[in-house]
Each structure stands twice: as structure tokens, then as C-alpha cells.
Amino acid sequence: MSADLTLEKPHELIRFDNVTKRFGDNTVLDDLCFSVKPGKHVTLIGPSGSGKTTILRLLMTLESPEEGTIRVNGHRLFPAAEKERREARKHIGMVFQQFNLFPNMTALRNITEAPIRVLGLSKDEAEERAKGLLDLVGLGDRCDARPTQLSGGQQQRVAIARALAMRPQVLLLDEVTSALDPELVAGVLDVLRDIARSTDITMVCVTHEMNFARDISDEVLMFDSGKVIESGSPEKIFSDPEQTRTREFLGAVL
Ligand code: ADP
Numbered sequence: 001m002s003a004d005l006t007l008e009k010p011h012e013l014i015r016f017d018n019v020t021k022r023f024g025d026n027t028v029l030d031d032l033c034f035s036v037k038p039g040k041h042v043t044l045i046g047p048s049g050s051g052k053t054t055i056l057r058l059l060m061t062l063e064s065p066e067e068g069t070i071r072v073n074g075h076r077l078f079p080a081a082e083k084e085r086r087e088a089r090k091h092i093g094m095v096f097q098q099f100n101l102f103p104n105m106t107a108l109r110n111i112t113e114a115p116i117r118v119l120g121l122s123k124d125e126a127e128e129r130a131k132g133l134l135d136l137v138g139l140g141d142r143c144d145a146r147p148t149q150l151s152g153g154q155q156q157r158v159a160i161a162r163a164l165a166m167r168p169q170v171l172l173l174d175e176v177t178s179a180l181d182p183e184l185v186a187g188v189l190d191v192l193r194d195i196a197r198s199t200d201i202t203m204v205c206v207t208h209e210m211n212f213a214r215d216i217s218d219e220v221l222m223f224d225s226g227k228v229i230e231s232g233s234p235e236k237i238f239s240d241p242e243q244t245r246t247r248e249f250l251g252a253v254l
Helices: 003-007 052-059 082-089 107-117 123-136 152-164 182-198 210-216 234-239 244-253
Strands: 014-023 026-036 041-045 067-072 075-078 092-095 170-174 202-206 219-224 227-232
Touching: 014 052, 026 052, 026 067, 026 227, 041 052, 041 210, 052 067, 052 075, 052 092, 052 170, 052 202, 067 082, 075 082, 092 152, 107 123, 107 152, 123 152, 123 182, 152 182, 182 210, 202 210, 210 234, 219 234, 219 244, 227 234, 227 244, 234 244
Parallel strands: 041 202, 041 219, 092 170, 170 202
Antiparallel strands: 014 026, 014 067, 067 075, 219 227
16 A cells, blocks of 8 residues: 555645634625535626625635634645645636736736745746746737726736746635626636636636626536525526526526
8 A cells, every 4th residue: 555645635625614704794605515626617707796706705714703714735725724724825816807907017027926925935936927828828929018007907917927926726705807897808808718728727707698608617616695505517507497586586687
């Protein structure tokens, strides 16, 4: 028997067990259980206020749950000692609705800053990585542009490159096109489709772009009042949902 068994990758990259999150009297996540396997693309859908963004914020440790356990890549994120939480957290990157680029830095420097400071990469290594990522998001010729010289869609593509520069295993996407002018949405979604197709990164995505969700998702989770009320392949959820609540929601957004 090989001792290497201990190095086996966990079957689930993300795992929520009985997670409850409250804000005062408002129970936002209610005894929630779900998991995401490595390399899968999972989309969270459901009405506004159903707890989707809170799930991403918990994974970023921007919030903490009142009850339950959250694991990432086998490491406990909650409840956990600081050292284990840091280990779990370093596998995760997030792109927000508002791109939050550093306004006084070029596109390239926005991307190199964290790999140099946090991962200890040399400036040359970080710049090489950043240039490759700017190519990937279609902005190889805009290394020296500052955020104000870029459109919203271009800024969001820089933010995607910045998240990827930390080489996360999981990319969290929180309504990344909802702050964009309509004509800029397609470019950002095309970049994300490319990343989904060409990398083995795991994605957890909150979006109102149902065509995009249908294209990239391996699994769709329908949320209502802090619970998963239905889950399945995009074909199943979008074409033949079981729950009345899912049908009503899709009827309103499609
Ligand atoms: P969704 O992403 O599905 O729209 P959210 O996770 O953003 O839902 O929010 C779920 C609920 O939690 C909402 O009722 C929202 O008002 C509440 N909520 C979220 N963040 C906070 C906060 N920091 N303080 C108080 N309530 C919050």
C-alpha cells in the first residue's frame, strides 16, 4: 500500500456543512449544505436577498458563519485557527461587481502588486505572469494604461487577470457584469468563457446572465431563503425545473 494516499486531492474542493449565517434576526443562510468538486463550474441563481453573495463573502472570510463548517481543499475555513484559515483562504480568488482597481497604478502594476507582496515573486517574474494574463483577457497592449484610461469592461478584465495572478484553485465571480454598460458585457463574459474552457480552475459564479450560466456551468444551484431548493445540470434547471419557485424565478428573469 502506498503512503502517497495521504497526498490524494480532496474529492470536494469546497464543502459547506450545516452552515447558518444570520444578520441580527435575519437568517440569511439556513443550515446550508453543498459542495463543489475540483475543476467544476457552479452557478448560484435565485431571487435577490436569497444569500448567494453571502456564500462568496464567507469563502473570502469577509463574513463568518454562526454555525456549521466550511472547508476549502480539505482545510477548514470555519471554524478554524488563523493558520489553517490562511491555508484554506489562499486557494481562493474573487472578482467583485465593482472592479476595485488601484486607481493610481497601471494595469500591469495592479496585477503584480499582490504576487510580489504576498507570494514573494520577483518583479520580473510577476511582470511576466501579469503580461501573460493581460494577453489572456485581451489587453496585452494596455499594460501601461491606468484604470481611468480603460472602459468598465476593460477594467473588469484587468480585475479578472489580477485575481488569476494569485493562481487560485477557485475563482469566485459575484455579478461581475452588473455594473457594466450593456455593450461591454459580452466582452467580459467571452473572457470568462475562455478561462472556463482553457483552464482547470474551479468557478463559483453568482450571475443574472442566464445564457452565460447555461454555457459555462456544470451545475446550477437554485437558492431561496438561504437554502438550495433545487440543483442540477443547466439543461435540467433551465429547461425542466422541478420546483414551482424555480419556474417562477426563471419566468421572471429569462
Ligand atoms: P443575494 O446575493 O442572493 O442577493 P445576499 O447574500 O446579498 O443575497 O443577502 C442576503 C440577505 O442578507 C439580504 O437580506 C441582505 O439584506 C442581508 N445582508 C447581507 N449583508 C448584510 C450585512 N452586512 N448586514 C446586514 N444584512 C446583510
